[in-house]
Amino acid sequence: MFNKLTESLEKCPIVKRGEYNYFIHPVSDGVPIVEPSLLREVAVLMVKSLDLEGVTKIVVAEAMGIHIGVALSLMTDIPLTIIRKREYQLEGEIALHQTTGYSKGELYLNGIEKGEKVVVIDDVFSTGGTMKAILKGIAEKGAEVSDVLVVIKRGECDIGRPYKYLVEIEVTGDGVRVTDTKF
Ligand SMILES: O=P(O)(O)OC[C@H]1O[C@H](OP(=O)(O)OP(=O)(O)O)[C@H](O)[C@@H]1O
Ligand SMILES: Nc1nc2[nH]cnc2c(=O)[nH]1
Structure with a gap:
């Protein structure tokens, strides 16, 4: 029943970003198109x-x-x-400093107050650098993180706390292989 995410991942293209094999998928890139049925499947699973x-x-990070x-x-709601x-x-x-496998940049956190209880979701974990920066910022605000979920976990990734994922993948220059699913 929930097969759109895994099937689309196994068909998705790879491009090189330096040495990094970057997979391109509607959930993690918004291209070529985001099918409502795929987005609905991801939403239900989350x-x-x-x-x-x-x-x-x-809490999410721009853009994906x-x-x-x-x-x-x-x-x-x-x-x-x-x-x-x-x-x-x-x-x-x-201000948060973000480092990924292929980029560095600044992120800016607003809208969270001390004592709030939040969930943080993202499209992909690869190095975990982005999520670690986000968690540091939320802790600085004095808010509690009740859960962290990533749609696509790319290999082993430690963010310093437990988290959930929907699919785990391996990426090579030839393509994506789904190695685990949580549904
Ligand atoms: O685990 P990491 O190595 O930190 O990589 C994961 C991050 O990389 C992507 O964001 P990116 O900064 O490329 O921005 P985008 O969402 O605008 O594509 C993705 O949306 C994650 O936030
Ligand atoms: N789309 C996409 N986003 C990423 N974020 C971290 N790694 C990747 C990747 O390989 N592809």
Whole structure:
């Protein structure tokens, strides 16, 4: 029944970013198109997996957390905050330094208050650098993280705390292989 995510991953193209084999998929890139049926499958699986008891915010990072965050927010009625790559200089904004397998950059966290209970979701974990930066920022705000979920886990990835994933993949220059699913 839930086969759209795995089937589409096994067909997706790979491009080189330096030495990095970068897979291109609608969930993690928004291209070539995001089919509603795929997004709905991911949203349903996230709702089934996450511990949402008492959660006051969903936290995602620009850009590829946004569509999955919106889908989860619409299904659960929990408000969403988007960690942006642009600085807003709002009161209490926190700057985070992000390092991935192929890039570095700044992220800016707004919209979370001390004492809140949040879930953090993202499209992909590869090095875990992005999620570690996000978790550090949320801890700095004094909020509690009730759950962390990534749709696609790319190989072994330690973020310093337990987390959930929907699929685990291996990526080579030849393509993507799904090595585990949680549904
Ligand atoms: O585990 P990591 O090595 O940190 O990689 C994962 C991050 O990489 C991608 O974001 P990216 O910064 O490329 O931005 P995008 O969402 O705008 O594509 C992805 O959306 C994750 O947030
Ligand atoms: N689309 C995509 N996003 C990523 N984020 C970290 N690694 C990757 C990758 O290989 N592909």
